[in-house]
Amino acid sequence: MIKKGSWVQIHKVVLKPEERTAQIPEETKKVPLEMWVKGFLCEDSLLHDFVEITTLTGRTESGTLIAVNPSYHHDYGDFVPELLQIDKLVKTALQEGKNE
Amino acid sequence: MNKPSDYQSVLSRKNEIMKTAIQIDYDRYNYGKIGFNYEQMLEENSYPFELTKAIQIDHGVGKTPLKELKNLTALARTCAKPGKGARIFIKDEALNDSGSFKARRASMACYQAKKLGFKGVIAATSGNYGAAVASQAAKYGIKCIIVQECYDSKGVGQPEIIEKARACEAYGAEVIQTTVGPELFYVFLKLLEETGYFNASLYSPFGVTGIETLGYELVEDTLKLTGKYPDKVVVTNAGGGNLTGTARGIKRITKRPIEIIGASVNLKGLHMASDTDFNRKSFTTGHTGFGIPFVTYPDRSDVPRSAARPLRYMDRYVTVRQGEVFFITETLVALEGIERGPAGNISLAAAFSLAQEMDENQIIVVQETEYTGAGKHHQAQLSFARKNGIDIRFGHPSEEIPGVNIILPSDISLIKTEELELDKLRVSLIKNLVKNETSLFKSDLEFLVEETNSSVEFVKNVLKANHIQWEE
Numbered sequence: 142m143i144k145k146g147s148w149v150q151i152h153k154v155v156l157k158p159e160e161r162t163a164q165i166p167e168e169t170k171k172v173p174l175e176m177w178v179k180g181f182l183c184e185d186s187l188l189h190d191f192v193e194i195t196t197l198t199g200r201t202e203s204g205t206l207i208a209v210n211p212s213y214h215h216d217y218g219d220f221v222p223e224l225l226q227i228d229k230l231v232k233t234a235l236q237e238g239k240n241e
Numbered sequence: 242m243n244k245p246s247d248y249q250s251v252l253s254r255k256n257e258i259m260k261t262a263i264q265i266d267y268d269r270y271n272y273g274k275i276g277f278n279y280e281q282m283l284e285e286n287s288y289p290f291e292l293t294k295a296i297q298i299d300h301g302v303g304k305t306p307l308k309e310l311k312n313l314t315a316l317a318r319t320c321a322k323p324g325k326g327a328r329i330f331i332k333d334e335a336l337n338d339s340g341s342f343k344a345r346r347a348s349m350a351c352y353q354a355k356k357l358g359f360k361g362v363i364a365a366t367s368g369n370y371g372a373a374v375a376s377q378a379a380k381y382g383i384k385c386i387i388v389q390e391c392y393d394s395k396g397v398g399q400p401e402i403i404e405k406a407r408a409c410e411a412y413g414a415e416v417i418q419t420t421v422g423p424e425l426f427y428v429f430l431k432l433l434e435e436t437g438y439f440n441a442s443l444y445s446p447f448g449v450t451g452i453e454t455l456g457y458e459l460v461e462d463t464l465k466l467t468g469k470y471p472d473k474v475v476v477t478n479a480g481g482g483n484l485t486g487t488a489r490g491i492k493r494i495t496k497r498p499i500e501i502i503g504a505s506v507n508l509k510g511l512h513m514a515s516d517t518d519f520n521r522k523s524f525t526t527g528h529t530g531f532g533i534p535f536v537t538y539p540d541r542s543d544v545p546r547s548a549a550r551p552l553r554y555m556d557r558y559v560t561v562r563q564g565e566v567f568f569i570t571e572t573l574v575a576l577e578g579i580e581r582g583p584a585g586n587i588s589l590a591a592a593f594s595l596a597q598e599m600d601e602n603q604i605i606v607v608q609e610t611e612y613t614g615a616g617k618h619h620q621a622q623l624s625f626a627r628k629n630g631i632d633i634r635f636g637h638p639s640e641e642i643p644g645v646n647i648i649l650p651s652d653i654s655l656i657k658t659e660e661l662e663l664d665k666l667r668v669s670l671i672k673n674l675v676k677n678e679t680s681l682f683k684s685d686l687e688f689l690v691e692e693t694n695s696s697v698e699f700v701k702n703v704l705k706a707n708h709i710q711w712e713e
Contacts, residue, residue: 155424155427156248156427161422161424162248162422162423164514165423165514166514166515166516166518168515168516168517169421169422169514169515169516171516172394172420172516173394173420174419174422174424174425174428175394176417176418176419176428177417177418177419178415178417178418179410179415179416197413197414197415198361198384198385198386198415199384200435200436213403213404213407215400215403215616215621216615216616216621217615217618217620217621218620218621218622218623218625218628219624219627220620220624221620221623221627223634223649224571224619224620227568227571230652230653231316231576231653232576234319235312235315235316235576237319238315238318238319239315
């Protein structure tokens, strides 16, 4: 059970594929326009329930409950060793330039 | 009475929603068939320059340091002809609150919203502008909603945009994220109507004139540091506001001809509204996918008449490749000890090449940097690209195909800007503006000369070729 007042994220479909505008590529037209928003849960609910939330600006939004205390997971990714090669290349070029 | 909220109904109310949300009657500036009084629109809907400056200083915006990149200059000189290789400077705009020059635009939008009595602001942006509006809204004590295009249909978010959502939320904004598609504008309009908040458009007169302080400062700073005026200024170009505002600011401080060069990263072949292309690009702004359409038709923005009209101010427009920008971003860290975001370094990559055409005693100024960090960092972006099947390797930049590979230059001498023909862009702009017309008034023709920064003869030739008549 997720308690009323919990900080949650919901998901909803804004436009179904058939409702999308004409001037977009085929691959985009085939999929819905989806939306995610966070807010405080209005009633005790279960994950994946259709719920209402109150957002930070005090608006009411509804959609499927997908996360509680949603976190950020973006990072610096896997190490890209080419960056070390760039360092070496430019430092060497600068040094050689100074020696000339 | 509840108004219908379906797509077509909301879009049909676009003009009235906009008028309420930005409090500008754009129609009153129109004349002839296609013309509009740009200068009058700016003058009547922005603040005098000195006041803009004062408002910004009062809210912690601007007065960023200008820094000479001595090692990068020395590196450029190693591959320039004898006597060539201008001094390269950057205006370190990353040091604004919220980490980019966008604070200059946001400060004016929030000031205006507060002054007009709006309870909050809304901006549709996936970029630094969202963080800037959220940060300034926090300062002004008004509410803020940021709408951003963030995910593809598989729910995979662009790391840079996810970081921007985090920043906006850190500044207390409500963030609404959508999948790919221009219908984000529908979500945006519905929110404006529902909340009655102010449209903190990137393209409003007060937003764009808010950047004039940047152009003014960079000349002032260059004079202080070197006793000279800059010879060239490079501006990363997407929607055109950065270039427009900077150029106007430069013209405020000096009548000298300082060359204004727009620079975008080349994303040729990738469609900006494509669900599958979305995560195959490593730059979410500053690219040709925005730059060229906005240069050739500025009024595609979220206001009826954009205050960003880059073709009026641009002396040259160059492109660089994604791999070149990543290379320069890493070089800035390695040689100057300055770690900044890749999108802000598009103009730096261009300047590295352009400096080599210039004399040693000349000065080229890169007018912005942006913050970096998780998601936004070039390491994060390259790693994300690699995970999406993009081939990353060293080679000749001309081998780069956007969405397929990223080519890191195998030698510094290979970093070279490519020139876009301004006359071709001028022709496109004229064609876009006259596409529903068969004849024009004399005033329209004069408007087209201003819009394209060309000549009466040039415009007449394009009109002739497109079978459009005009009044003499």
